[in-house]
Amino acid sequence: MSTFRDWITALTSAPELTPADDYGFFGPDSVTWRVWSYPTSLTIGFQRAVVVEELDPALVAAVDKTHEIYNRPRTRYDRTLRYFAMVAFDDSASTAKAADVLVKIHSKAIGTDPVTGARYDANDPDSQLWIHLTAWHSILKAYETYGPGPLSEADELRYWADCAVAAELQTCDPADVPRTRAGVQAYFERMRPQLIGSDIARQAMNHLLRAEVMLPDMPLALRPATLVITAFLRRGTLATMPRWMRQMSGLPTSRVLDAAARLPLRAGFAAVSLNTRLQLILLQLLSPTTVPVAARVLKRMPARNPVTTTPRAAQARLGYQLPREAHRELRAKQHQRVFGAGQAPSDEGIIESQPILGTVG
Template sequence: MAKAKRTGVEPHEDYGFFGPGSVVWKVWGYPTSLTVGFQRAVVVEELDPPLVAAVHGTQGIYQRPRTRYDRTLRYFAMVAFAGSREVCRAADVLVKVHAKAIGQLPYSDGTYDANDPASQLWIQLTGWHSILYAYEKYGPGKLTAEEESEYWSACAVAAELQTCSPDDVPRTREGVRAYFDRMRPRLSASPIARQAMHHLLRTELVLPPTPRWAKPAGLVVAAAQRTATIATMPRWMRELAGIRQPRLLDVLIVPVMKASFALVHRHPKLELRLLGRLSPSTVSAIAPISLGIPPRNEEVLTPAEARARYGYPKPAEAHVDLRARQAARILNDGKAPSEQGLIESQEILGPLS
């Protein structure tokens, strides 16, 4: 605790669901994860028609791109690093936030619902796959077979914090590939998907305001991350979404980003300072781990143990009444959804503005 007092960083209550020595901390703790990995995840996700319908319906990425990025990144980081009580609380309120993202599909029959298990599984797997892919391409490289097995098992643990079933999470790289192969025919680069993907590749929109003299450097950083993110996307996906980038840039960006990430990772305080510029709300989730500050209780729980201890239901079973009321308001009455979940989430996931 003395180190916590010296740094002013608040320790977590416990190690959460993974802890020191875990492959999750190894991969997610590298600077590729919350930069290129995260951006790749949110860009690729938009090819799923129900998901992009929910994103387009709320308009959050357009109306408040910086705070939307900040809050989403904070949640990702909390699942990997924060204490179990805090993560359960965040997962619970996220169900409320998603309850307002429901409506009619814009380009086909049917409805979308951000809490739908299939959409949540798509988010889970694109996120964890993108984080690992960025780590392999711009970080230390491929995991061992044992580490990769642990990684996908951990992905299933994290899925318990979503409305999807952990039983549906593949436990191998081959299983993950098979999942994406099954999803590919369902993906669509609709006008709203293309709009969202191109918008989310504009890294400069989530950077904080900077003095005029610093703007050129900020634009260089944003361009480098955009280039690196596109370079992780397969050709068929880029062609589908109308994203263009020369093959030469795909090759040249790799050594630049590998060297940059390695340099930053050697200096934890610098790494946290840069993260604070990108996502201020995320720093408190990662700082104790980066600075080696132990939690108050050195234990690792399972999501089931944490829910039992703190009194939270499974996400799939949470806030059923609120979800039903939101659906009735939107689908039956044609009214705007209640903002209850968003308002409550600010204390947990960060401010909306």
């Protein structure tokens, strides 16, 4: 059995880093790197994203069918967080490959929603747009609320332009991505009538708000502090969600508790942002596979070729089809297995993804 000292040593060991081949799609001067590298992003920002996503009946039907967020929440969180970090920070070839494999992973997330009776498909462009915008909006919302504050008008326009660029890695149409705050708000208003706070959505949201399920087994001496910190993260995440959304989901709406959480969280994140080593330790707790991707950015490691490109250019250079058109044969096979033969979908996408996004076990 490992000792407390062994646990601390493993947690604080510096990762072995190699330079990225290039700066990916945004680079060190981008607003995206500034916002996404702040410690609010991969904590409250990402937690908010995965919680809010569950209000989409198609998405939560897929989540509930596999039960993976309950059976292996840490692994699921780790792999998902790594993918989003790759989109923001990693080199173009690695990220384009991950996005291509993601289409294969999503090919098995198909079925019939028990609440609405409609078929769902994780590769559906509308579902992909919902996930994409919820993530980018949540990351920015957390940064504004508990980080340095709102971006300038010019920087926010750059941020949403970057969001549209990142959408080239998804099956949705980048032209459908709003380029302004007003456009993003209008999108969520259009989505509002389609969102459902069903029993399975409420169960998933409450589960994902418990940040402790994403953590490894903590030493006994640290568990009280862990419970306090995760309680603040839960309340901080809730405070960024609109009241109508919380009411729909049966979640707490206390304005007093929302306000009480803000100052401690702002102070805590500001302190963490000043210490790169501490940021990496906390990220190691939350998502070990994300550390090698984020560490290059936090340590300001130059890329071998200090240039940026676009997903479309990378896909063309590497011979990948556009995500919307990719792997049609596999997707058709999965549909036949599920809707035609009534069988479970195959796992080749999951298997192929493990060297890229981390093991599933």
